[in-house]
Amino acid sequence: MKLYVDSNYLSPYAMSVFVGLREKGLSFDTILINLDKAENYAPQYTGFSTSLRVPAINDKGFSLCESSAICEYLEDCYSGVALYPQNPADKAKAREIQAWLRSDLMPIREERTTDYVFRKPRVLALSAKAKVAADKLFLAAEQLIPLGSNSLFTQWSIADTDLALMLNRLIFAGDPVPARLVEFATFQWQRPSVQEWVKLASKY
Amino acid sequence: MKLYVDSNYLSPYAMSVFVGLREKGLSFDTILINLDKAENYAPQYTGFSTSLRVPAINDKGFSLCESSAICEYLEDCYSGVALYPQNPADKAKAREIQAWLRSDLMPIREERTTDYVFRKPRVLALSAKAKVAADKLFLAAEQLIPLGSNSLFTQWSIADTDLALMLNRLIFAGDPVPARLVEFATFQWQRPSVQEWVKLASKY
Ligand SMILES: [Ca+2]
Ligand SMILES: [Ca+2]
Ligand SMILES: [Ca+2]
Ligand SMILES: [Ca+2]
Secondary structure, rough: OEEEEEEEOHHHHHHHHEEEEEEOOOEEEEEOOOOOHHHHOHHHOOOOOOOOOOEEEOOEEEEHHHHHHHHHHHHHOOOOOOOOOHHHHHHHHHHHHHHHHOOOOOHHHOEEEEEEEOOOOOOOOOOOHHHHHHHHHHHHHHHOOOOOOOOOOOOHHHHHHHHHHHHHHHEEEEEEEEHHHHHHHHHHHHHHHHHHHHHHOOOO | EEEEEEEOOOOHHHHHHHHHHHOOOOOOEEEEEEOOOOOOHHHHOOOOOOOOOEEEEEEOOOOOOEEHHHHHHHHOOOOOOOHHHHHHHHHHHHHHHHHHHHHOOHHHHHHHOHHHHOOOOOOOOOHHHHHHHHHHHHHHHHOOOOOOOOOOOOOOOOOHHHHHHHHHEEEOOOOOOOOHHHHHHHHOOOOOHHHHHHHHHHHO
């Protein structure tokens, strides 16, 4: 198995797949794609990547991109830790969360890049738009995370990691975040597979 | 089953779920959410919708949003026409396509709104950015659709509908699109469940 990630280890979606591979206990080679040098537009990448984005995997000749599709593929094809809940309703909510975090909340993703999570940049104030997006995130997260729990479902899933990443964009920048959500994100961030990525990212 | 769609029938993601429900042969009530009147921020919607966007479904009290998650849920829980390929590799590619079309190609989505697909607005020129996105779309679509075929996989899947919608944003605006992709989109657009949505949309 080959995993293609950005050479700065800043893609939250690359992290998601990295965590998925580790949780599955799969061995893989990590190939760094330098996005600043447009290596994602080089023929060896465009030849198999639909989106020309990271992450992508190549599993014995089968190429796949889009982090949520990759996590689903790992779940369908490999044993190891389950990346998704087993019952259909919880699995549906995990997918809802993954899809939502990848297609919405753009002001947070732009103003609180993962630099805020993996590096320590100077903090700029949030725009009004981003504050609205943050309130929307908090409302949804409070509804989704059961009271008294630090996990979305009865067991860990990759949606926990994705949601913690999104919350940490704000938490690590010092933005006000409800205490219960800080607790959730702090707990999820301690997962060894996540910490392994954090350490890789901190080196660059 | 309840289906929540925008009252203008312009959401491509609402169309995707509508097609999925029809292909599954499920009966459902359609509830129109007027986004111009911010009905998606009213308590009866915020109470169950994670994203406050359309579409959403409510299936015997179970609420779910994000169109790709809803299609997966319908596939997991209901028989009828398969919405996804059965073999893991093709299923993974279908998911890749759905995830990609929902999170990338923003200049096309902005400059070629679904008004161009479902109405007949005055056509404005594409920006350079949107032309780059269109070329990226064409490259990927040409790689994904097997030569001599008008379907992505051996049987129809919801990814065919989603890809046809994205291509039709450009085709219906009169933008240059490779002939093979026009053929694919034209063929996919004739699917009765798709045409039913097109007729609903044309009324508003
Ligand atoms: Ca992705
Ligand atoms: Ca670097
Ligand atoms: Ca959606
Ligand atoms: Ca109208």
